Amino acid sequence: MNQALLLIFEFFKTGLFAIGGGPATIPFLMDMAEKYPWFTMQELSDMIAISESTPGPIGINMATYAGFRSLGLFGGLVSTLSLVFPSVVIIILIAKFLDGFQENRIVKAVFAGIRPAVTALIAVAVIQLIQVSLFTEEAGGSVFNYKSGALCVIIFILMQWKKTKKLHPVVWFLLAAAAGILFQL
Amino acid sequence: MKELWELYISFFRIGILTFGGGLAMLPMLKYELVEKRSWITENTLLDCYAIGQCTPGIIAVNTATFVGYKRKGISGGIIATLGMVSPSLLIITVVAVFLQALIGEPLVQHALVGIRGGVCGLMLNTVYMLAKKSLVNPFCIAVCAGTFLLAFFTKLPTVLIIVLAGAVGVLCDRVIGGAK
Numbered sequence: 625m626n627q628a629l630l631l632i633f634e635f636f637k638t639g640l641f642a643i644g645g646g647p648a649t650i651p652f653l654m655d656m657a658e659k660y661p662w663f664t665m666q667e668l669s670d671m672i673a674i675s676e677s678t679p680g681p682i683g684i685n686m687a688t689y690a691g692f693r694s695l696g697l698f699g700g701l702v703s704t705l706s707l708v709f710p711s712v713v714i715i716i717l718i719a720k721f722l723d724g725f726q727e728n729r730i731v732k733a734v735f736a737g738i739r740p741a742v743t744a745l746i747a748v749a750v751i752q753l754i755q756v757s758l759f760t761e762e763a764g765g766s767v768f769n770y771k772s773g774a775l776c777v778i779i780f781i782l783m784q785w786k787k788t789k790k791l792h793p794v795v796w797f798l799l800a801a802a803a804g805i806l807f808q809l
Numbered sequence: 810m811k812e813l814w815e816l817y818i819s820f821f822r823i824g825i826l827t828f829g830g831g832l833a834m835l836p837m838l839k840y841e842l843v844e845k846r847s848w849i850t851e852n853t854l855l856d857c858y859a860i861g862q863c864t865p866g867i868i869a870v871n872t873a874t875f876v877g878y879k880r881k882g883i884s885g886g887i888i889a890t891l892g893m894v895s896p897s898l899l900i901i902t903v904v905a906v907f908l909q910a911l912i913g914e915p916l917v918q919h920a921l922v923g924i925r926g927g928v929c930g931l932m933l934n935t936v937y938m939l940a941k942k943s944l945v946n947p948f949c950i951a952v953c954a955g956t957f958l959l960a961f962f963t964k965l966p967t968v969l970i971i972v973l974a975g976a977v978g979v980l981c982d983r984v985i986g987g988a989k
Contacts, residue, residue, distance in 0.1 A: 642961040643966045646945060647935055651960075651967050663924040669925045672932070674904055680897035681834070681869035688894075688901040700902055704894055711866030716886050726859045730979060735863045737978020738971055740949040744956035744965060745937045750932045757925040769852045772926035779930030792828060796927050804923020805916060 628702060630660065631694055635687055635706035644742045645733070646675075646682030649707075653690055654752055662694035665756040678679070749782040771809050775800055776785035812881055813888045819846060820873050820892030825900075827869070834869050838876075848880055869893060952977060 638652040657665050671693075675685035684704060691703025718725045722759070725731060745776045761768040779796050782788045803809070819841050827834045835858065842848050849857070854876075861871035870890055877889025911917045944950050951976055959965055961972075 637854060637868050637968065641865060642867075642973050643863075643865050643971065645862070647939070649867075650932075655967060666925065668909070669928045670921060672928050673924045673953035674901070674908070676899050676931070677828075678897075678904060679828055680829070680900065681824070681867050681893070684870065684894050684897040685869035685901050688897050689905055692885075692902055692905045696965050697902060697937055700898060700905070708860045708866065708890055708894060712874045712886060712890050714864050714866070715860070715871050716878050718864065719875055719878045719886075722973040725864050726856070726945065729982070731863060733978045734975040735978065736948070736982070737952055737974040737976070739943045740953035741971060741974030743936065743943045744953045745960055745970065746816055746939060747936045747957060748960040750929070750936050751961070753932060754929050757929050769922075772922060772929075774931040775923060775926035776933070779927050780933045783930065783934045791938055794828075797924050800921035800923040800927025800930075802923070804919045804921065804926070807870075807923075809919055809922040809926065 627695060628698070631662075631703055632706045633692060634660075635703040636710060638687070639707040640710040642683070643672070643738050646686070647746050648742050649683045649686060651749045653686060654749050656690065657805055663690060665752065667693060669753055669757050673737070673797045677797055711732055769809070775803055775809075811957060815846075816877050816880060816889045817892040817895075820877070820889045821895050821961055824869075824893045825896035825955075834872075838872065842876060847874060853879070948981060 631773070633735065634652070635655055635786045638649050640749045642648040642652055650668075653668055653671075654665070657663055663671070665761050668690075671686050674689060675682045678685055684707070687707040688700045692700035695702070722728075754776070755766075756774060758769055760769055761767075823834065823837050823841050827837050838854060838858075839851065843851050845852055854872075857872045857875040857879075858868075860875060861868040870893055873889040873893040874886040878886035881888070896973050908917075931960075940953075946952055955977075956970060956974060959970055960967070
């Protein structure tokens with residue numbers, strides 16, 4: 625199939641099924657990294673960092689970036705519009721026809737099931753992300769990069785600490801970049 | 810026409826001034842839509858927000874569509890959404906072009922490896938926060954564990970897993986009335 629059509633299809637699907645905002649799109653982006661030559665898992669990790677550090681909704685930023693990596697300027701535009709198209713239609717239908725949609729019993733039951741599932745899907749995506757980011761493939765198999773691993777653990781711990789937990793993500797990425805240069809990761 | 814333009818500009822401003830989407834956006838939405846423009850009341854905003862969270866897609870976009878539609882109908886919904894995504898399109902494209910030009914530099918390579926380690930830490934934190942918020946009873950823990958096993962050990966498509974989880978929610982609600 626034509627690459628542009630595939631891009632439209634994949635992001636339309638993501639927009640329709642990614643429930644819970646930005647992070648919920650990550651499992652879908654990961655599927656794309658596996659299935660298509662558009663971008664690699666490592667690049668997906670860069671996309672997450674950039675999307676968290678620039679203005680705008682994270683999900684939109686990631687879609688624009690992923691689309692740009694696949695098909696340039698046109699790709700960025702197409703993937704973003706395909707991502708938002710299903711929500712625009714659904715929200716307009718709800719606004720027009722369904723008063724008290726969010727109070728509906730079936731809607732509540734569906735989302736009660738989906739919410740914990742999305743948490744699990746994102747957890748699996750993060751495990752895959754760790755596999756590609758903290759391990760390097762070498763001749764004898766994959767080797768754990770202990771410096772990157774330490775950086776990951778330190779940042780996670782600092783994010784739990786009261787004094788530093790409110791810091792903006794961009795601060796962590798700048799620190800991580802500095803550590804990367806300093807320790808020649 | 811003027812009102813549509815105002816919608817576009819307002820959401821453009823919200824898009825460019827919010828880092829991070831989701832809950833981080835609420836104060837900005839409130840300032841721009843409730844206090845400055847008085848387009849909607851604070852209660853309507855919270856309603857929009859609740860709907861934005863239990864519909865598919867990006868929460869910020871859903872809220873923009875809803876507010877735009879309430880204000881100016883279908884064209885309002887579309888224009889508000891375009892306003893919301895425009896800053897991302899511009900900024901991300903510029904960043905992507907720059908990064909592509911710099912990617913060969915050894916310094917940039919080291920920085921990126923560091924950043925990838927940092928992303929892992931940040932994403933672990935995201936999962937931890939989500940787990941704390943969403944795993945509030947045994948039903949949620951069971952669905953989460955089941956989904957984890959399915960997603961980790963099988964090749965089932967993500968879409969199918971999400972549909973299944975929704976079905977489980979409805980089923981439990983019917984059988985025990987316990988899916989809360």
